[in-house]
Amino acid sequence: MIFKEPALNIKDKLVEFRRDFHSHPEPSFCEERTSAVIRKFLEDNGIEIQEVGAGYSVVGVIRGGKPGKTFAMRADIDALPMPELNDVPYKSQNEGVMHACGHDAHTAALMGVALLINEVKDQMSGNVKLLFQAAEEKIPGGAKELVEKGALENPYVDAVMGFHVANALPVGYVAFGAGPGAAACDTYKFRIIGKGGHGAYPHATIDPVVISAYFITALQSIVSRNVEPVQGAVITIGSIHGGTKENIIADDVEMLATIRSLDEDVRALLHKRIQEICKGTEAMYGCKVEWELEMGYPVLVNDGDFINKYAVPSCAKIVGEDHIVEVKKSGMGGEDFAYFLQQRPGCFGSLGSGNAEKGLVQGGHTSLFDLDEDCLWRGAACLAQTAWDYLEENK
Ligand SMILES: [Zn+2]
Ligand SMILES: [Zn+2]
Structure with missing residues (x-):
């Protein structure tokens, strides 16, 4: 199974999803509409929702037709309390709130994973869990609560993966690094x-x-x-x-x-x-x-074996081996995905979203942040591919 073509086929849909979230951003712990949109999306696609009772976080479960392990993927869904200065048709309609960290893209890409996997679930060995996580930007964050409320159980999650968009990395590339990935x-x-x-x-x-x-x-x-x-x-x-x-x-x-x-x-x-x-x-x-x-988020530690065995080979099927970058040193940013990696093997990678020709080079947390939406289908395909290959390998 290769998810590149199927992902390209839903490319426009993912852009639509992202723009809808982008124009309706909600700050951490206030993601009421975002959460409702995700719930409706899952329901409309007949995807089971695991009610863990963790605020506005939403957990989807896609059960395969054959038994196997469970692979989880996470998207954070919250925005930041800052004004947007971009003049784009999908500009923020909520004054003083902006998707300036690209979590709108993460959410859209994970919805893409849902569509891709749901389509082929009968042939899938094991399950896929979709963690739409609220409140990454504000301590104590939403990840800790998801872990505490059992989002990694029932079915038991064996590995977990996520991406963060990065404008410093051109669209078309993905990056992984073993060991510490956030401070x-x-x-x-x-x-x-x-x-x-x-x-x-x-x-x-x-x-x-x-x-x-x-x-x-x-x-x-x-x-x-x-x-x-x-x-x-x-x-x-x-x-x-x-x-x-x-x-x-x-x-x-x-x-x-x-x-x-x-x-x-x-x-x-x-x-x-x-x-x-x-x-x-x-x-x-x-x-x-x-x-x-x-005390804030713990150190995020990526599993080097997982990266080499699963993330890199699977993502190479989507973006090509020459478009995978090895990260040799961590930045000092924080990321509550760390809580998932404290519990299970997996990794948190960077998804290239920059494009100098289109002027999309602004860093996150700035009022002019925007990204190349061609990262959406790639992110969805890379995640779906890694999930699929992991489940095949471990059935
Ligand atoms: Zn951020
Ligand atoms: Zn972020």
């Missing part, structure tokens, strides 16, 4: 509490602005002096607020930081050192340092 992303809120007073009499105060300067510098030494140089880690203080006027020493300073790593041991080290520096700062400067930690 653990945690957030700190720090509050340095000193003692305010007159700017002319600093000796009578505990100046949280000066302490913040030392504190930030100390934090920066964690990545440079504590983390092994070949490991990836990021400590970024993205926000700092304190004080009102040049001659008033503030009572406190607040900071927000994102902490990223590609290894769970490094992650633990970062937190240990950060919290030690909080304590040390108190001792050194006589202030109080409060911190709140929000």
